[in-house]
Amino acid sequence: AQKITxxxxxxxxxxxxxxxxxxxxxxxxxxxxxxxxxxxxxxEMIFLIYxxxxxxxxxxxxxxxxxxxxxxxxxxxxxxxxxxxxxxxYFCAMRExxxxxxxxYKLTFGKGTLLTVNP
Amino acid sequence: DAMVIQNPRYxxxxxxxxxxxxxxxxxxxxxxxWYQQKSSQAPKLLFHYYDKDFNNEADTxxxxxxxxxxxxxxxxxxxxxxxxxxxxxxxxxxVTGGAMxxxxxxxxxxxxxx
Numbered sequence: 292a293q294k295i296t297x298x299x300x301x302x303x304x305x306x307x308x309x310x311x312x313x314x315x316x317x318x319x320x321x322x323x324x325x326x327x328x329x330x331x332x333x334x335e336m337i338f339l340i341y342x343x344x345x346x347x348x349x350x351x352x353x354x355x356x357x358x359x360x361x362x363x364x365x366x367x368x369x370x371x372x373x374x375x376x377x378x379x380x381y382f383c384a385m386r387e388x389x390x391x392x393x394x395x396y397k398l399t400f401g402k403g404t405l406l407t408v409n410p
Numbered sequence: 411d412a413m414v415i416q417n418p419r420y421x422x423x424x425x426x427x428x429x430x431x432x433x434x435x436x437x438x439x440x441x442x443x444w445y446q447q448k449s450s451q452a453p454k455l456l457f458h459y460y461d462k463d464f465n466n467e468a469d470t471x472x473x474x475x476x477x478x479x480x481x482x483x484x485x486x487x488x489x490x491x492x493x494x495x496x497x498x499x500x501x502x503x504x505v506t507g508g509a510m511x512x513x514x515x516x517x518x519x520x521x522x523x524x
Contacts, residue, residue, distance in 0.1 A: 336518075396511055
């Protein structure tokens with residue numbers, strides 16, 4: 292079963308506008324972490340923002356904020372004041388135990404959303 | 411700056427000819443990961459090392475092997491590349507118990523199989 296769902300294959304936004312990229316997740320583990328990564332056409336995965344399952348407040352990092360709704364199991368990324376350089380693929384990922392029985396983790400990624408910022 | 415380095419950035423190999431991709435890190439992280447990412451798809455974890463402990467994903471083909479001779483270096487060996495192995499290969503690192511256990515990625519190696 293898919294554990295991370297990104298329903299928007301592609302999104303368009305006008306420069307300087309805000310945009311929300313959707314992410315829903317599924318887990319039975321009470322302790323988990325959610326990440327957003329940006330992947331430009333060059334290929335490197337760039338860490339943007341993190342939300343822990345026990346965090347009381349929504350995470351923010353500069354122009355990035357995470358709209359965390361735990362009961363709905365959603366962790367949407369909000370980018371404010373979009374810039375042309377924000378055009379990239381965005382991946383939502385969840386940290387989950389790696390199955391080895393210890394306290395080790397791995398990331399499961401969603402399929403990504405391709406964001407295009409128009410001038 | 412501390413970073414994750416992957417060499418080469420682009421690799422061309424022939425069908426069936428063994429190829430090795432390398433990853434090094436100056437972050438002194440104890441965990442290293444290898445992902446395969448095909449065009450327009452999410453990264454797929456192949457295997458990872460916790461220190462020297464190797465963890466293979468159940469669906470990783472036997473054609474893919476890995477070595478980690480020390481903390482800083484990790485190699486991905488593809489013994490007999492097929493056309494379907496053409497992809498971006500991403501290396502990542504993290505530290506156990508570190509802040510959020512965030513994974514930091516290298517720039518990737520694009521593999522082309524002719």
